[in-house]
Amino acid sequence: MQHRYLACTLLFFFCTLGLFAQETLADKKKKATDFYYLNKYQAAQSVLISIKKNRQEDKETKLLLALCSYQLNQLKEAETMLRTILESEKSPFPETWLYLGKVYHDQHEFTRAIDHYKLYLKAIPANHPNRTTIREDIQRCARGLALQFKAPRAIVENLGNTVNTPYDEFAPIMSPNFTNRIYFSSVRPGNVGGSRNNFGQPDEVMGRFYSDIFTSQVNNGIWTSPQAMHYLLNSPKHEVLLDFNANGKSLFYFKGNSYTQGEILIDTFRVGSRTLSSDPFIGPVEATAGLSSAQFIGDTMVIFASQRPGGYGGLDLYKTVSVRGRWSAPINLGPDINSAFDETTPFLARTGNILYFSSNRPDQSIGGFDVFRTLLIPQINRWTNPDNLGLPINSAADDTHFRLSRDGYTAYFASSRKDGYGERDIYTAYFFDYLREMSAPVVPPPPVSTQTVQPRRSNPDGSPVVPERVEIASRGTTIDLKPFYFNQDGQWGQGVELKQLEDLIEVLKKNPQLTLIITAASRQELAVSSRLYGGMKSAENLANYLIGNGVSPVALQLRSIPPPADFTTTFKTVSFQLSSLGEIPVKSAVSPWLMGYTEEKGLVFRIQIGKSNSVLQSPLLSQDKNTLSEKSLSNNTYLYTIGRYNSYAEAKTALGRLSNQMGFATFELVPYLNGIRLSRETAGGLSQNYPDVMSWLEVR
Numbered sequence: 295m296q297h298r299y300l301a302c303t304l305l306f307f308f309c310t311l312g313l314f315a316q317e318t319l320a321d322k323k324k325k326a327t328d329f330y331y332l333n334k335y336q337a338a339q340s341v342l343i344s345i346k347k348n349r350q351e352d353k354e355t356k357l358l359l360a361l362c363s364y365q366l367n368q369l370k371e372a373e374t375m376l377r378t379i380l381e382s383e384k385s386p387f388p389e390t391w392l393y394l395g396k397v398y399h400d401q402h403e404f405t406r407a408i409d410h411y412k413l414y415l416k417a418i419p420a421n422h423p424n425r426t427t428i429r430e431d432i433q434r435c436a437r438g439l440a441l442q443f444k445a446p447r448a449i450v451e452n453l454g455n456t457v458n459t460p461y462d463e464f465a466p467i468m469s470p471n472f473t474n475r476i477y478f479s480s481v482r483p484g485n486v487g488g489s490r491n492n493f494g495q496p497d498e499v500m501g502r503f504y505s506d507i508f509t510s511q512v513n514n515g516i517w518t519s520p521q522a523m524h525y526l527l528n529s530p531k532h533e534v535l536l537d538f539n540a541n542g543k544s545l546f547y548f549k550g551n552s553y554t555q556g557e558i559l560i561d562t563f564r565v566g567s568r569t570l571s572s573d574p575f576i577g578p579v580e581a582t583a584g585l586s587s588a589q590f591i592g593d594t595m596v597i598f599a600s601q602r603p604g605g606y607g608g609l610d611l612y613k614t615v616s617v618r619g620r621w622s623a624p625i626n627l628g629p630d631i632n633s634a635f636d637e638t639t640p641f642l643a644r645t646g647n648i649l650y651f652s653s654n655r656p657d658q659s660i661g662g663f664d665v666f667r668t669l670l671i672p673q674i675n676r677w678t679n680p681d682n683l684g685l686p687i688n689s690a691a692d693d694t695h696f697r698l699s700r701d702g703y704t705a706y707f708a709s710s711r712k713d714g715y716g717e718r719d720i721y722t723a724y725f726f727d728y729l730r731e732m733s734a735p736v737v738p739p740p741p742v743s744t745q746t747v748q749p750r751r752s753n754p755d756g757s758p759v760v761p762e763r764v765e766i767a768s769r770g771t772t773i774d775l776k777p778f779y780f781n782q783d784g785q786w787g788q789g790v791e792l793k794q795l796e797d798l799i800e801v802l803k804k805n806p807q808l809t810l811i812i813t814a815a816s817r818q819e820l821a822v823s824s825r826l827y828g829g830m831k832s833a834e835n836l837a838n839y840l841i842g843n844g845v846s847p848v849a850l851q852l853r854s855i856p857p858p859a860d861f862t863t864t865f866k867t868v869s870f871q872l873s874s875l876g877e878i879p880v881k882s883a884v885s886p887w888l889m890g891y892t893e894e895k896g897l898v899f900r901i902q903i904g905k906s907n908s909v910l911q912s913p914l915l916s917q918d919k920n921t922l923s924e925k926s927l928s929n930n931t932y933l934y935t936i937g938r939y940n941s942y943a944e945a946k947t948a949l950g951r952l953s954n955q956m957g958f959a960t961f962e963l964v965p966y967l968n969g970i971r972l973s974r975e976t977a978g979g980l981s982q983n984y985p986d987v988m989s990w991l992e993v994r
Contacts, residue, residue, distance in 0.1 A: 319345065319352075322341055322344070322345050323345070323354065323355060323358075325341050326338045326341040326342050326345075326355070326358060327358065328500070329341065329500075330358060330361070330362065330365075332500055332502065333365075333502070333717075334500075334502075335362045335365040335366050336362075336366065336460070338358070338362050339359065339362040339363070339366065342355055342358060342359040342362060343359070346359065353379075353383060353386075353387070356375065356378075356379055357379060357386075357387050357389060357390060359375060360372050360375035360376050360379065360390075360393065361389075361393060363375060364393055364396065364397060366460075367712045367713070367714060367715075367716075369397050369400060369401060369712055372393065372397055373394065373397050376390050376393055376394045376397070377394070380394075388414055388417035388418050389414075391410050391411075391413040391414040391417060392410070392411070392414040392424075392428070394410045395407045395408075395409075395410035395411040395413075395414060395431070398410060399411075399431065399434075399435060399438075399661065399690045400661075400689075400690045400691065400711070400712040401690075401712075402438060402442065402685070402689075402690060404435040404436070404438040404439045404442070405435075405439070407431075407435050408432050408435045408436070411428050411431055411432050411435070412432070414428060415428055415429075430656035431656070433656040433657055434656050434659055434660055434661055434690075437656075437657065437658060437659060437660055437682075438660040438661075438685075438690065441660060441682060441684045441685060441688075442685060444684045444685070446684065446685060446686055446726075447683060447684065447687065447725055447726060447727070448686070448687055448705070448723040448724055448725040448726060449686070449723070449724045449726075450686040450687060450721055450722070450723050450724075451721065451722050451724070452713075452714060452715070452719055452720075452721055453510075453517055453719070453720045453721065453722060454517060455715055456510075456516075456517045456518070456519055456520075457478075457510050457517050457520055457720055458714065458715045458716060458719040458720060459480070459482050459715060459716050460715055460716040461480065461481050461482040461483070461503070461716050461717060462480060462481040462482070462505070462716060462717040462718050463478055463479070463480045463482075463708065463716070463718055463719055463720050464478065464479055464480075464694070464695060464708040464718045464720075465478055465479045465534055465535060465536075465587060465695050465708060466478045466695060466697065466706040466707065466708060466720050467535050467536075467537060467538070467697065468697060468699055468700075468706065469509075469538075469542070470538045470541075470542030471542045472511065473699070473700070473701070474511045474512050474513065475509060475510070475511040476509070476510060476511070476706060476720070477507060477508070477509045477523075477535050478507075478508055478509075478510075478520075478535070478708075478720055479505045479506070479507055479508070479533065479534045479535060480505060480506060480508050480520070481502070481503050481504065481505045481717075482503060482506075483503060484522075485503045485504060485505070485506040485522075485528070486504075486506055486522075486525065486528045486529055486530055487503075487504055487529065487530025487531070488501075488503070488530075489501035489502060489503055490502065490503075490504060490530070492552075494530075494531075494551050504530065504531060504532045504533075505532045505533060505534055506522055506523070506528040506533055507522070507523040507527060507528060507533050507534070507535045507547065508520040508521060508522055508523065509521055509523065527547070527561060527572075529549065531549050531550055531551055531556070532548070532549065532550050532551070532552065532553060532556065533547055533548065533549055534547060534548040534553075534587070535547050536548060536558065536587055536588050536589075536590065537588070537589055537590040538590075539560075539590065539593055540592050540593045544560055544561055544562050545560070545561045546558060546559070546560055546561075546575060546588075546590050547559055547561060548581065548582070549572075550581065553582060554582050555581070555582075556581045556582070557574055557575075557581045558574065558575040558577075558579060558581050558588075559572040559573065559574055559575065560572065560573045560574075560575055576621075577596065577614060577616075577621040578614050578621055578622075578623060578624050579596055579598050579600075579614065579624075580598070580600055580602075587599070587638070587639045587695060588640075589640050589641055589642060591642055593616070594615060594616045595613060595614070595615050595616070595642075596613065596614050596621075597611060597612070597613045597627075597640040597642055597649075598611070598612055598613075598614075598624075598640070599611055599612075599636075599637060599638045599639070599640070600612050600624065602624070604626070605626060605632065606626075606629055606632040606633060606634060607632065607633055607634035607635055607636070608634070608635055608636040609636040609637055609638050610626055610627070610632040610637055611626075611627045611631055611632060611637045611638075611640050611651060612624040612625060612626055612627065613625050613627060627649075627677070628676075628677070630668070630676055630677035630678070630679070630680075631649070631651070631668060631677050631680065633653060633655045634655075635653060635654050635655045635656070636653060636654050636663070637651050637652070637653045638651065638652050638653070638663065638694060639651060639652045639663075639694045639695045639696065641696055641697045641698065643698060643729070643731035643732055644700070644731065644732050644733065645730070645731045645732075645733060646670075647669060647670040647672070647731070648667065648668070648669055648670075648731035649667070649668050649670070649677070650665060650666065650667050650696050650697075650698070651665070651666055651668075651680075651696075652664065652665055652666070652692075652693060652694040652695075652696065653666055653680070654692075658680070658682055659682065659688070660682075660685070660688050660689060660690055661688070661689055661690030661691050661692070661693075662690075662691055662692035662693075662710070663692040663693055663694050664682055664683070664688040664693055665682075665683045665687055665688055665693050665694075665696045665707065666680035666681060666682055666683065667680065667681045667683060668680045668681065671988075671991065672982045673982050673985075673988045674988075678974075687705075687707070687723050689709060689711040690711070690712075691709055691710040691711040691712065692708075692709065692710045692718070693707060693708075693709045693711075694707065694708050694709075695707050695708040698729060698731075698732050699732070700732055701732070701806075702725075702728045702729045702730070702731075702732035702733065702806055703724060703725050703728060703729070704722060704723070704724060704725070705722065705723040705725070706720060706721070706722050706723075707720075707721055707723065708720060708721070709721050726846075726847075726848075727846060727847065727848035728806045728846050728848050728849065730807065730875070730976070733806070733807040775794065775798075775869075775870045775871075775872075776794060777867050777868060777869040777870075778836070778867065778868045778869075795836075795839065795840065795843075798810060798840070798845075798870070799840060799843050799844065799845055801872070802840075802845050802846075802849050803844060803845065806846070806849065807874055807875075808849065808872050808873070808874055809849055809850070809851055809872070809873050809874065809875075809969075809970050810840075810845075810849055810850050810851070810870060810871070810872055810873075811851045811853060811870070811871040811872075811873055811969045811970070812833045812836055812837060812850065812851070812852050812853065812868060812869075812870060813833070813853045813854070813855060813868065813869050813870075813871070814829035814830060814832045814833040814852075814853070814854045814855070814867070814868045815829055815854070815855050815856070815857040815867050815868075815869075816828045816829040816832070816854070816856075816857070816867075821916070822856050822915045822916040822921065823909050823910055823911055823912070823915050823916075824909060825854075825856055826854045826855070826856065826909075826910075826915065826921070826923040826934070827854070827908065827909045827923070827932070828854075829854035829855070829868075829923075830852060830853075830854040830923055830925055830932065832854075832868050833852040833853065833854060833868060833925065834852060834925065836868055837850050837852055851924070851969070851970060851971065852924060852925040853922055853923065853924050853925075854922070854923045854924075855921065855922055855923075856921055871894070871969055873894075873968040873969050873970055874968065874970075875967055875968065875970055875972075875976065875980065894966065894968060894969035895968055895969075896940075896967070896968065897940075897965060897966070897967050897984050897986060897987070898938050898939060898940055898965070898966050899937075899938075899939045899940075899941075899942060899944075899945035899963050899964065899965050899966070899986075899990075900920070900922065900935035900936065900937055900938060900939070900945075900963070900964050900966065901935060901936055901937045901945070901948065901949055901952060901961055901962070901963060901964075902933060902934065902935045902961065902962050902963075902964050903915075903934055903935065903936055903961055904933075904934050904960075905931050905932060905933045905934065906931070906932050906934070907931060907932070908932070910923075910932065910934050912934070914936055914956075915934065915936070917936075918936040918937060920935075920936060920937055920938040921934075921935075921936050922934070922935045922936070923935075924971065935964060941986060942963075942965075942986035942989045942990055943986075943989075945963050946963065949961055949962075949963055963990060965977060965986070965987055965990055967980065967984070972987070974991065977990065977991060
């Protein structure tokens, strides 16, 4: 594929050299300028190089050649040319500083970019129309300086030059039926209809290819050469895939002579048939493509971008829903999401309460369009303030068409960042943590009959006995969840324990919506703070083993407790609970000596009294029977809580009493559901079923 593109370019280059042989310098400059403004940068660069070789280069052609290098992602060459212009010209064009700023901005050298943007502002008149845009770019650089120290959420990779070309690839859509396949749109040589001008007429010199729909799949980590969709689907017009229907048997796509004028069609092509029935979509969604892409959700909702009257600025996000076969009037998603700038390419996650979209708001983005994430709080029908996903998902360029895979770890998106192969490339993001918003809606499992062995009061060594069977109702199999006993040397690892960990690893990999709560208890004759710390080290020991065998850190929650009064063994003990924020697909029984510690159900509140990187010294730890320490696996912080309250009102009263008693104002309430600590993001989606969560959110 790449050789074909190279051959086409060389053929064009040699043909045009002959044409230009008799042309004047003015003719060549006009030809190069025309190519440049038609986004045919390679052709413009070829003309300018011929001028340079003939020693006809002047101030204008030097700058235009540098700009061509910039547009072709040749940033080092562009920087060298622009700096040479500044050093050699007494009065360089102001755009020299502007594009040096862009070169540094695209390389995330935000401070140098700001310096050159300011030099450009000094060089242009006070009434220059670019002043507002450049001030916004300076804002974006400042935002980049702040976000570059934010911990990354994912690793980002370009899909490579098998999929991407020196042209334009965008709008990736994952196959609803095959996890290793994606569809995307591309403007490239060989597309149906050839190169055409703005009037849709064939034009091999000044024309541009129209977009067609392609598919590719990854096999053993290698992407296959993209295949164009059926000739009955692709045509001499623009085709852009928008989405698939609920069962994956039909697709929605845009067809038009331009990205702003066309129609949305529903493809009902059947395998084995030589006909294509593309029916028009009858609904209040503009027939546009590009940045105005829509998401079709479950055949009953469409979220789309529109610049219709009554919005908040440029493109706003709207939704329309189907009721008894009729689409409602579009509803603006409101000022929590939409701004005075553009909001585009929406993606609603499977749980229905997390929305991703791209926006070019300068006070919150790094470059052009950045990807944002927002959470719906259904109790008040409001969205949280959008959160920028940060580097490396976002860049100084346009990052759009973000969509998550059903595996909850992978995303695909389009980006025009300057380390790519062409105008826009397709990228994939591999998230470090499982994104729970891609969990399937929880369906209560069918009843499972489980016989549980009644526990004896104690083992011969004095340790308690717990029921040995935990039924995973969603799978219909059983695993053992016995506690682990550490000896005085901190050792564990007998055959039975290793088998249990292998079972846990399998369950957690197959059920990413589950959380494994590892709770340690130590009977060592030490202060409570030291016992909590020592117990946590045992929990970390087991967590490291699980992570080393492929379990995601986000699936683990570590805790340490002082043992209950009837805890008789002299060793450290670690117990396990499988939990979930939704319906818990687990049946288990716990011995009475740990009830309320290692297995929790429902919503409770605790008071966080401090955090530390090691042992926390506080008299409160030894004064409360519900003392608990936790470990966040994203950093080395230990969190310490006391109390356990079944309602927000009770917890708030206890917090006020404690704050007055201790004179501290730094204590805070933390909610837990089924033993899982809730953050603001995870709590928002639960507020409808748990009013106390809403009360907690309202005072945050």
